[in-house]
Amino acid sequence: MNGLLIAVIAFEGPDAERVPLDTLIARANAYQEKVPVGATFRKEKKGGWQFIGPLPLTQEPWSDGTVSGRTSFVLNHPTDPDIVYIAAAGGGVWKSTDGGNTWEVLTDALPNLASGALAFEPGNPDVIYYGTGEMHYSGDSKNGDGLYRSEDGGQTWTKIASVSDVGSYISRVVVNPANTNIIMVARDNGIARSTDRGATWTMPLYISWVSDLAVAPDSPNMYFAGVNGMGVYVSRDTGATWTRLTGGLPDPSEPFYRIQLAISQSSPNIIYASFDNSGLYGLYKTTDRGSSWVKLENTPNYLYPQGWYDNCLIVNPTNPDIVYAGGVFPYASGYYGIVRTTDGGITWEDITDQSPNGRVHPDIHHFSFDAAGRLWVACDGGVWMSTDGGDTWINRNQGLGTIQFYTLAIHPRDTSVLQGGTQDNGSPRREGSDVWRVILSGDGGPQLFEIDAVPGLDTSFATYQGFGGPYRFVNGYYNRDTHGPWNGSDRASWASGAFFTHPAERSTIFAGTYRLWRSTNSGISWAAVSGDLTWGNGVLISGQVSPQNPDIIYVGASDGKLSVSTDGGNSWIARSPGVNQPIESIKINPNNPGEAYICTSSRVYHTSDTGKTWNLVKVFSFLVRAMTVDYDLWPPMIMVAGEGGIVLFSVDRGASWDTLGTGMCGAEIYDMDFDFQHQALFVATHGRGMWKLPDYQAKVAEKGRDLARLGLFWAPGAGILYCLPEGKHSLSLYDASGRLVARSEISGGKGSWRIPDLAPGVYVVRTGSWSAVFPVAK
Numbered sequence: 001m002n003g004l005l006i007a008v009i010a011f012e013g014p015d016a017e018r019v020p021l022d023t024l025i026a027r028a029n030a031y032q033e034k035v036p037v038g039a040t041f042r043k044e045k046k047g048g049w050q051f052i053g054p055l056p057l058t059q060e061p062w063s064d065g066t067v068s069g070r071t072s073f074v075l076n077h078p079t080d081p082d083i084v085y086i087a088a089a090g091g092g093v094w095k096s097t098d099g100g101n102t103w104e105v106l107t108d109a110l111p112n113l114a115s116g117a118l119a120f121e122p123g124n125p126d127v128i129y130y131g132t133g134e135m136h137y138s139g140d141s142k143n144g145d146g147l148y149r150s151e152d153g154g155q156t157w158t159k160i161a162s163v164s165d166v167g168s169y170i171s172r173v174v175v176n177p178a179n180t181n182i183i184m185v186a187r188d189n190g191i192a193r194s195t196d197r198g199a200t201w202t203m204p205l206y207i208s209w210v211s212d213l214a215v216a217p218d219s220p221n222m223y224f225a226g227v228n229g230m231g232v233y234v235s236r237d238t239g240a241t242w243t244r245l246t247g248g249l250p251d252p253s254e255p256f257y258r259i260q261l262a263i264s265q266s267s268p269n270i271i272y273a274s275f276d277n278s279g280l281y282g283l284y285k286t287t288d289r290g291s292s293w294v295k296l297e298n299t300p301n302y303l304y305p306q307g308w309y310d311n312c313l314i315v316n317p318t319n320p321d322i323v324y325a326g327g328v329f330p331y332a333s334g335y336y337g338i339v340r341t342t343d344g345g346i347t348w349e350d351i352t353d354q355s356p357n358g359r360v361h362p363d364i365h366h367f368s369f370d371a372a373g374r375l376w377v378a379c380d381g382g383v384w385m386s387t388d389g390g391d392t393w394i395n396r397n398q399g400l401g402t403i404q405f406y407t408l409a410i411h412p413r414d415t416s417v418l419q420g421g422t423q424d425n426g427s428p429r430r431e432g433s434d435v436w437r438v439i440l441s442g443d444g445g446p447q448l449f450e451i452d453a454v455p456g457l458d459t460s461f462a463t464y465q466g467f468g469g470p471y472r473f474v475n476g477y478y479n480r481d482t483h484g485p486w487n488g489s490d491r492a493s494w495a496s497g498a499f500f501t502h503p504a505e506r507s508t509i510f511a512g513t514y515r516l517w518r519s520t521n522s523g524i525s526w527a528a529v530s531g532d533l534t535w536g537n538g539v540l541i542s543g544q545v546s547p548q549n550p551d552i553i554y555v556g557a558s559d560g561k562l563s564v565s566t567d568g569g570n571s572w573i574a575r576s577p578g579v580n581q582p583i584e585s586i587k588i589n590p591n592n593p594g595e596a597y598i599c600t601s602s603r604v605y606h607t608s609d610t611g612k613t614w615n616l617v618k619v620f621s622f623l624v625r626a627m628t629v630d631y632d633l634w635p636p637m638i639m640v641a642g643e644g645g646i647v648l649f650s651v652d653r654g655a656s657w658d659t660l661g662t663g664m665c666g667a668e669i670y671d672m673d674f675d676f677q678h679q680a681l682f683v684a685t686h687g688r689g690m691w692k693l694p695d696y697q698a699k700v701a702e703k704g705r706d707l708a709r710l711g712l713f714w715a716p717g718a719g720i721l722y723c724l725p726e727g728k729h730s731l732s733l734y735d736a737s738g739r740l741v742a743r744s745e746i747s748g749g750k751g752s753w754r755i756p757d758l759a760p761g762v763y764v765v766r767t768g769s770w771s772a773v774f775p776v777a778k
Contacts, residue, residue, distance in 0.1 A: 028143035028168030034111035045109040047663020054436035056397040063361035068382030069402035074368040075118040081372035087115035090687020091402035100396030106154035108665035112145035116170030122177040131170030143168035160198040172213040178220035186213035212261045226259030248293035256281040262313035264320035276307030296345035302327035302336035314367035326364025351390040358393025380424040405684035406495040408671040409447035414455040415675040419447040427462035446499035452506040467492035482523025498543035512540025529569035546593035556583025575611030585627035599627035617654035626672040641669040661693045714774030719754035
């Protein structure tokens, strides 16, 4: 039941999140390279941060059950079929030495784990090139940090080219088999070329994004490139100059986009080229090395409806008539996943689902053959392999920790129980161990636990892309459909919409599209409590109800609008901080409804008057995706996280910042939250799963930072010690009978209250929500 709930629309995932090239370039231009050329990293990154899975996900319904995250590339050793490398879209490079039975991660220490392509140096497979930046054109296809090289099979890595040298998005790296000093990189806006093993770079083709690049297996001077929207280009001088091929191929004036190529290794005159226009514009074949081409009219439309995203080709290395093409998934009639021809393109069959002998997850990105002739597949669900050309499939995801989380929810009483929303792998749940099972399929969106959850009994909610749902679960098992009336009509976030609870009413929950919705009966019915709370084109992505005064509600939008209600949602006031950046996180002081911190994609702001005025706390030089605040400390501890696995903290209201913990990988962090009772911090990465930092306050103390926890404490000889937030407080002391013994008016901060001549007995001191019970001895 769980997995079938949204199966019919799972294929729409990336399509709705396709972004214009200008947007991808703007994102890349805002990126600041983290390390210079020449920086070196070892594969290990040890420290206090702990990876807690998934490794991999289980019970995923679209595949044969076990999945990891989206994978961009498979690189098979040229002579040893048991050695294989993969590049995870957001999780870096992994290596197996036993044919995919087990894996080890090689790149956690790098500052950017967005993956484009891998390549060996011909003749020396210990030399590996890693091109960062994923060229799949989706909203979460992240820009990279240049080109890296390992000389020792992935044990160490050195950055050899900057973003300005090789681009922000890389689809292929090709090292010339006759002269390994010549390196070619297919990149955004063209092809980069080095003739001195990466020391210097030129741009011999500066034209458009290049989705594919290959060298002729029998002629190292000859290269072919698939140039988006332009056509197939050829170089006959090792990439120094380029010419567009015609001879039956589409003209640049025609409406095609991405192009993928496949050259026959056994008959190099035979080349296949696929042209995309969301569906298949045409699959073309040449038998004379590109002089003339014919369109293979019988090819099924395997690219429909998102050939810009999942699009790949390969020719069997010993038989030029056997070709594999990868697209989406055979959801229904007219949809295809992996299709195969054995007669050079005359007839085709879909081989994605060979149940009970294996089923490959949707969205195919790359093919590769190993030295034993086995076919490998990279897709949104990780990696599969076939020993018989696709008649059966073997799942190779065990041990890959590459899930791309969007969101995180922590059980309010048992932090061993977590839920999250992931890219194309649904909403997984963790229950007390590193085993995660999918409870809802598709692209997982925001998740929620009701506030009265206790260990062993909880009500939670999961959503899918576009704020579809929600669905309600009890102890992680489907309970009922709680769809909101916004489904199919409202503008909503793809996977990070505002979804939050009422602090006192267990059955009251809120969901944000472009307006705010409220349910008072655990999702059975919903009512809109606002109009459009964006500037007109955005969606709601954050929100919170004040724990002390539930009439105060903050809601933040993707276009930078912040709205506040002081009457429980009956009316709304725009109280934006003045910068049109996404309001990623809102954290209200539980003891003071007027105080809150918010973070945008690069800034943290503070208010002490419910958003009437804002103080700019900090401007960061990296993309910030999440923030949380531990108001139980004084001053409050602010924590932010985002790009490059960066997690920073401040315990002086933003005057200074430091790294929190050690050993965090370089994957981008999308969400974070903490368990104050156990002092554990959790972060959800988009490519390396979920991580935990135990006892984060101790990590702060190790850096010499003074921490004080809010509260009242008895210290014999010193009196009543207090640590209280700013403002006026009235301390009241009672004896065991409830009689008021003493009272004192104090200001917030740290201090002591001495009460002379207390008689022996038991006393209670109170102020606001804080209290302490202590004995006085004779």
